[in-house]
Amino acid sequence: MEEISQLGGGGGHSIVFMQRYMDILQEWATAFDAFLSSHQGSLSEAERRAAQVLQLHRLLNFASLRTSLRRPDVDDQLSWDDSTEAFDEIVTLAESISSCGNSNATPRTPSFTLDVGIVGPLYEISRKCRDPVVRRKAIAVLCDFPRREGLWDGMLAGKVAERIVAIEEEGIDVRSCHDVPDWRRISNVTPIFDIEGKKCFLCYERKESISSISPVKMQETLVW
Numbered sequence: 001m002e003e004i005s006q007l008g009g010g011g012g013h014s015i016v017f018m019q020r021y022m023d024i025l026q027e028w029a030t031a032f033d034a035f036l037s038s039h040q041g042s043l044s045e046a047e048r049r050a051a052q053v054l055q056l057h058r059l060l061n062f063a064s065l066r067t068s069l070r071r072p073d074v075d076d077q078l079s080w081d082d083s084t085e086a087f088d089e090i091v092t093l094a095e096s097i098s099s100c101g102n103s104n105a106t107p108r109t110p111s112f113t114l115d116v117g118i119v120g121p122l123y124e125i126s127r128k129c130r131d132p133v134v135r136r137k138a139i140a141v142l143c144d145f146p147r148r149e150g151l152w153d154g155m156l157a158g159k160v161a162e163r164i165v166a167i168e169e170e171g172i173d174v175r176s177c178h179d180v181p182d183w184r185r186i187s188n189v190t191p192i193f194d195i196e197g198k199k200c201f202l203c204y205e206r207k208e209s210i211s212s213i214s215p216v217k218m219q220e221t222l223v224w
Contacts, residue, residue, distance in 0.1 A: 077185035098145035126161035130177035
């Protein structure tokens with residue numbers, strides 16, 4: 001999922017676009033809540049899971065918009081720390097969806113769907129949430145309940161996420177999101193997969209040290 005802050009141009013136009021999107025999302029959320037309230041107790045198991053997926057995406061979109069509206073023209077990775085509680089709620093929903101997706105489902109039972117579901121949001125959280133417990137829960141759901149959702153492969157996303165965590169936390173004791181300093185946080189992550197070669201070219205940006213002013217582009221190869 002591309003960050004919303006990259007949409008709609010820069011400056012005032014970007015703010016206007018995002019605020020309009022926020023208004024539309026709020027209108028939809030109000031209608032969605034009203035629907036759930038009027039159908040409480042009558043939804044099938046499949047419909048209940050679908051509602052959880054929608055709720056999950058709603059939480060992530062609200063978190064992304066609030067973060068982008070605060071500083072629309074700045075890549076401020078620290079600002080994601082304010083969404084830790086929402087990220088935790090999203091991961092809990094994703095875990096419930098994964099474990100109840102099939103009455104016979106057990107961890108490491110692969111599943112496939114063409115629908116957009118939980119893999120993308122879990123990958124986004126593992127990248128943007130620096131709380132060590134929440135982001136590891138997100139990665140655990142990706143890896144323990146392998147899912148393929150269209151072009152999203154949960155296991156591969158989990159492997160990329162594990163490497164991102166290793167890069168950001170290398171050599172430091174992380175007990176909360178505040179323990180990961182700004183200069184260590186990477187952004188503009190682009191994984192390029194070579195499925196046949198069983199490897200991934202991981203491109204990202206990061207400051208080289210605490211004294212660095214601007215991030216530099218980096219690339220490494222992951223092999224599995």
